[in-house]
Each structure stands twice: as structure tokens, then as C-alpha cells.
Amino acid sequence: MSFPDRPIAQLLGSNGPVHAVTYSAGSGTYILTGSSDRSIRLYNPQPAIGTAGTAAKTKDHGFVTKAGHSRATIPQGRLIQTYAEHGYEILSLACAADNARFVSSGGDRTIFLWDVTTAQTLRRFGGGHAAGVSGRVNCVSFAGEGDSLVVSGGFDTIVRVWDTRSGGQGAGAKPIQTFSDARDAITAIVVRGPEILVASVDGRVRTYDVRTGRLTTDVISGTAGVTSLSLTRDGRSVLIGALDSRLRLLDRENGTCLRTYSSQEREGDTKRPVWRNEELRVQSLLGGRERFVVAGDEMMGSSNTKADTEPPASSQGSTPDGRVWAWDLLTGREVATVTVPWGPPGAATSSRSIGRDGREKERRNVTSCLAWQDGGWGDHFCVGGTSGVVTVFGPR
Template sequence: MSFPDKPLAHLLGANGPIHALAYSASPGTYILTGSADRTIRLYNPFPAESQSFASSSSSSSITGRFKQGAPAAPLPEGRLIQSYAAHGYEVLSLAVAPDNQRFVSSGGDRAVLLWDVATATTTRRFGGNLHGHTSRVNVVRFAGEGESLVASGGFDTTVRLWDARSGSAKPVQVLDEARDAVTSLVVRGPELVAGSVDGRVRSYDVRAARCVVDVVGASVTSLDVTRDGKAVLVGALDSKLRLMDRGERRVPQD
């Protein structure tokens, strides 16, 4: 699969740096952005190809919108569909539920918020002063069967799991093995993979209460797991990418 090497559209409206991006779930027609101006925005980057946010059929691929070698043309402007405002500080992370009806956000205000897409309102605020993160929340993801859980990782070195269906303000589980800020999370079924500034990648089996630690050797800034789950691609503060073989618990490439 080839990717375009030039911009396809402008998404305008943010009044500060954009810290978070998330495509809508399949077919990925729409884009959410989270900005330093404390606002989340929903865009249709290609209004001419408009679909329902909850649609399950794809109209075109990313390669279909851009032909290599085609004459340069003015960039189209994406259409701003909705703005979502409830955070008190910058928005740092976004995740969209597979049904495209909900998304979750986190930010510098220590908040983890669950949103209803259609009404542009928050339906849950996880944590609060007693049970929430004590500092900025760097990353959020849906987890559990039917996206019944929300996982959040923060500057306070913890990963917290929240029940998205109940009204409880307490996390159902707190993972506190990290010794520095948690920067990244990937969820694969019952497994949660977390990267942190202490230079570790921790793989949790939430059902078995088991944690496997891989030492990277540099502060982890981002990570992703391959589709087959056999390797993890890790970005670090030393400007290197590392492909970690999970089966042999080693780092074969950097």
C-alpha cells in the first residue's frame, strides 16, 4: 500500500497546537482533533465524500484521493462539523469507540471524559479529586469487551482502568508499576501494553494480573503493537525507533 506524499486537505479552526488526532472507526471518514485551546473538533476532511459518522461502508481509500504525479491543485478545506468543549486545559489524547457514537478524551486538567458524539455533551467524568489522576493524563484508550472499560495513563506514573458502564467514580484497577510518566497505551483484548519515561514497556494481562517488563534503555514516547501481536514498535526520546520481538523479549532492530 502506497501513501500520498503531499497534503490532501486543510483542517482549520484550532487556536493553538494540536496535541491529539483520531480517525472515526471504520471506514475512518471523519477526524477528531484535540488542541491546546482546550477544544475538540470533529471534521469531515473531504466534504464531497460525506457519509454518516456511524456509517459502516467505505467510499474510497486514502490512495484513491491522491494520484501520484497529478497536477498540483489548491488544497480543499475540511468541513468543521462540531466542537466539543469541557476540558479546562489542553486536550492531550483521544480515542473513538467502534460504534462511532462515543469517544473519550484526556488532558492537562487531569480529566478523563466520555462524550456523546451526537449531542456534543459529556456523559461521564472519570475519577475526580479523590480517585482520579493527580496530574496531566497523557493517553486514553477504550478497553474490555464491548468497550466497557476506559484505560488512562498519566504523568502521575499510573494506568487506571475505569468502568464505562457504571456510575462509579473509582477506578476498577490501578496499575502503578511505572516509575515515571506513562506516555502511551495499546489495548489488545485482555492485554494492555504501556510505555513510560522510565524506559520500560510493560505488558499487562489484566485477567491474570500478570505484568511482563521489557527494558528499552531510553524514555518511551510512543508505541504500537503489530497486528499479530508478536512485536512492538517503540519510539524513544533518544530519537530511535526500536522493533521489539515479544516472543524472545529482545530488541532486534533500532
């Protein structure tokens, strides 16, 4: 299986950066996106009949793929529904297994449980100090039998478990369980049966077994925060992203690091990171039926463009396009670097952003959120970021 680097659709409509994307559960192809414009959008990435454009052509250069997306038309997916109740940016989304409900969280310290069809909220949790939530909620996940529970974590360092069947709403609702062991913000949560895996900026991954009451702590980095978790389907290993420009595959049974994934370029006698994740919460995941390790890119410096085998026509460092990186899970070898276009032709220059100093800001598509169809076992994946456009990729 080759890495699916062909752009097959773009999802438009957001008025700000996209912070969260997720596929419908199972083998479904519908996509939910959460944006800084406070809205959640549901898309069918398949273009309407007669509206599909011509997918971008790509060229392979060894193990690095450089796609000339800006010179081709990418079909636009269809917006199905918009969900608007949040008061601040959306930071996390999760679909229930029956695809009838989803849960969202964001900067307003509130967790919303939604009915997909009616676009109405069924439950609201948090939302103020009365419920104990004192900061933005970075991550949410379903848990329990029939997805009857929701687990949340965020800036206030506390993991909370909410009962979706309770009658409480908003600030009046109380979590049925809390975990307060983290010493810094919670950035990612993964639930598997009775286990809750929690990533924190304090450099730890904590696993709570709610059935036995056992807590297991893995120290990932003493100085760099952990920002991303992706669990293998058998539950034996977990992919961990941290703010030291490294991804790690950890054996959950004994805590051994099985493989490290990074990208470096030689400059004389030293090596400088090319793929970079040092400041922002950039997501990583397992895809291609667990053949690939995939990550976004915070694009913090123009030197990142040196990884491209064919630099864009514009000057180096000025292109607004983002990128997605992929490594072979078993060997750790870099297998693809895929360009993520800012948007349709002309979108990159259609508006200007002015900084406090009065100068125009350099536009970069920081690719911070990813999702792979069917939990990493499907044929497609999507990526969102600061451009506000979500790009869907599939096989050639």
C-alpha cells in the same frame, strides 16, 4: 504501494497547537482533533462540493520526497462538531468501535466519555485528588467487551481502569483497577484483548495481562524515555518510540529487537542524527498495511533542513513547515520525508509569538501527533502539531 505523500485536505479552526488526532473506528474517514485551546473538533476531511482547491504537486527525488505545499492550494475539510468541556489542553483521544462514543483526556486531570451525536459527556472520571489523579492524563484507550472500560495513564505514573457503566462521576468515581509499577510519567497505552501495554518515561514498556495477573517488563532504554507505542495487527510485534532519536520494532514473545529505525547524516568521521526526537513526545505508528514505519519530527534545530533535497526559498532553518518521516518496515531503509505545511498561504506570518525576552520566536511546526485510517490499513493518514492545522495525506 508507494507512500501516500499527497496533501488532500487541511483541517482548520484550532486556536492553538494540536496534541491529539484519531480517525473514526474501522474504515471511517472522519477525524477527531484535540487542541491546546481546550476543544475537540470532528471533521469530514472531504471538502464540500465546489470548494475543493488544487492539491499540491510533488516530485520524487530517490527515496526523499520534497513537496512544495506552500505554492499550491490544499482543500479544506469540513468542521462537523465541536466538543468543549475540558478546562485545559487536550492530550489524547480514542474512538469506540461503534463510533457512537469517544473518550478524551488532558491537562485538567479528567477523562471524558462523549456521545458523538449530542456532543454531551456521558461520564467523567478523575478530575481531582479524591479520585487519585494528581497530574495531567497523557493517554486513554477503550478496553473490555463492548468498550465498556477506559484505561488511562499520565504524569502521576499510575495506570487506571475505569468502568463506563458505573454511576460515579468526576472526583466521586473510583477506578476498578490500578497499576503503579512505573517510576515516571505514562506516555502511551495500547490495549489488545486482556493485555494492556504501557510506555513510560522510565524507559520501560510494561505489559499487564489482566486475565492472569502477569506483568512483563521490557527495558528499552536506560536513559531515554519511551513516548510512543504501535502494535501490529497480529499482536506479535510492537513499534516503540523513545527519546534517543530511534524507533524499535520489538518481538513481544522473546523481547528481541527486530529492527531499529533512525536517520543519520555523515559529517567527516562522525554521524549526526537528522530525524530527531530527544525532548518532546512525538508519535510514531505503523501504516500502509504495516509496510511503513512513520514518525513526526520535533524539529529542534535548523540543521534538520539538510535532509531536504530542495531547500525552501527562505533561509535554511527559517521555514515554519514540519515534516513526517517514513521507513520501510522490513529493511529499515528511509523511504520518504514529507513536508507538512504550516497552513494555508500566508498563515505562517499572520500572527507573531513574542518570547519573554521581547524577541519574536522562531515558528516551527513540530509534528507531534499522527493517525492512520483503519488502524494503519487505510489509504490516508493525518498529522497535527504546533501550527494548529491538521494536514491529511493520501495516495497520488
